[in-house]
Amino acid sequence: MVLDRASATKASPTGRFAAFSFVDRITKIEGVTRVSGLYTIPPTVSLFPVSLVAEAIGQLAAWVAMSSVKFTHRPVAALAGDTRMHRMPKPGDMLELIVEIESCDADSIQYKGCALVDGQLVLELQDTLGSMLDIHAFDAPAALAADFEVLKTVGRAPGAFSGVPQPVLHDIPTDRANRLQATLAVPEHAAFFEDHFPSRPVYPATLLLYAQQQLAQRLAEVQARCSVRVCRITNVKVRAFTAPGASLVLSAELATPSEDDAEPILIKVGASADGRTIAGAKMFFAPDSGECA
Amino acid sequence: MAEAVISKEEIMAVFPTVQKTMADALGCDVDDIKLDVSLIEGLDAESIDFLDMVFRLERAFKIKVPRGKIIEDVRGDMSVADFEENGILTEKGLARLREYLSEIDASRFKTPMRVDHIARLYTPETFCKLVIRAQRASQAAG
Numbered sequence: 001m002v003l004d005r006a007s008a009t010k011a012s013p014t015g016r017f018a019a020f021s022f023v024d025r026i027t028k029i030e031g032v033t034r035v036s037g038l039y040t041i042p043p044t045v046s047l048f049p050v051s052l053v054a055e056a057i058g059q060l061a062a063w064v065a066m067s068s069v070k071f072t073h074r075p076v077a078a079l080a081g082d083t084r085m086h087r088m089p090k091p092g093d094m095l096e097l098i099v100e101i102e103s104c105d106a107d108s109i110q111y112k113g114c115a116l117v118d119g120q121l122v123l124e125l126q127d128t129l130g131s132m133l134d135i136h137a138f139d140a141p142a143a144l145a146a147d148f149e150v151l152k153t154v155g156r157a158p159g160a161f162s163g164v165p166q167p168v169l170h171d172i173p174t175d176r177a178n179r180l181q182a183t184l185a186v187p188e189h190a191a192f193f194e195d196h197f198p199s200r201p202v203y204p205a206t207l208l209l210y211a212q213q214q215l216a217q218r219l220a221e222v223q224a225r226c227s228v229r230v231c232r233i234t235n236v237k238v239r240a241f242t243a244p245g246a247s248l249v250l251s252a253e254l255a256t257p258s259e260d261d262a263e264p265i266l267i268k269v270g271a272s273a274d275g276r277t278i279a280g281a282k283m284f285f286a287p288d289s290g291e292c293a
Numbered sequence: 294m295a296e297a298v299i300s301k302e303e304i305m306a307v308f309p310t311v312q313k314t315m316a317d318a319l320g321c322d323v324d325d326i327k328l329d330v331s332l333i334e335g336l337d338a339e340s341i342d343f344l345d346m347v348f349r350l351e352r353a354f355k356i357k358v359p360r361g362k363i364i365e366d367v368r369g370d371m372s373v374a375d376f377e378e379n380g381i382l383t384e385k386g387l388a389r390l391r392e393y394l395s396e397i398d399a400s401r402f403k404t405p406m407r408v409d410h411i412a413r414l415y416t417p418e419t420f421c422k423l424v425i426r427a428q429r430a431s432q433a434a435g
Contacts, residue, residue, distance in 0.1 A: 107360035
């Protein structure tokens, strides 16, 4: 089924295939090995966390993965070994997305990818692995197959994403100078839940990562006594789904980078729900401009 | 064809790398990774950790380990019906599992044994043997 752009937009203006979808068009598919796509960050959004660039790369990989198993399974975020941020994207930028799939079957997908703006590297993902789960739990296979056709042909009308709210963190007192803790109240209702996922709303791991980055950045800036930027995130591991309305405890703890690490500041982050660790990562920061005073 | 026995020397040759890889995946000290510790009951490993460990071992040893490889190897040439019934290992299936996971103490094999509980038996030695089998398969394939 081929839809023109107007009817594709009319069919799903806000919820699924719009509120948290970051591929506008798939421009080239080379088997189950390499795929390219485009996504334009709506110029109207005030916030586009860099973790959503990783989401866009992951979603491009997901489309090909789902197609390769005839929409019986879909990948969900599990592991991201090494993510490097080269520059911050801004509203209005068109991301060129490239994914190289190393393996893909009904159990898992392994891939790497990157995003560029005007030929300049924005973000690289390496050693990424998604677990493939029964697609029926998340969305209707026929609807996804139809969306895939749209992406491969006319593409989706850009601009459907209306932004995400800044995560609200409430500090939890800690007596350790090298550690911060905060609660994150996952919203009960949000537009992105309609798209992530239509049959089972799940708090996106990339938004959780963004919230963790906020906490880690505060700790890094206290330690560095200057403005810092996140350069690299490694060892991302998502252990469990987070449902709407969940209350999470986030932690950020200063650690010592190894001799192989180029960045001077390492913060280990974690997230737990009801005492169980549900996600973790290592975040590397460097002074925003040269060296700190 | 019966599999060539995996010697202790072979296991100890790969163990240091397996040990470090597992410690990285589980976020624990290398010293916590004993050869015979239960990964789930002793080190709180979850299914995502097994995925992570296999992913890391593949890169560390430059091998390919298909997902579900251990269960697939245990079953070998047995039919699914001979191996399990409604998710419970048959007597023959359990005997095959004991043979395959010969490094595991006999007292840890419960009866009835659910297929989805087999991973509870895994130890670092199980993964050392997985690596060695993958290396052998790779060499055999040329």
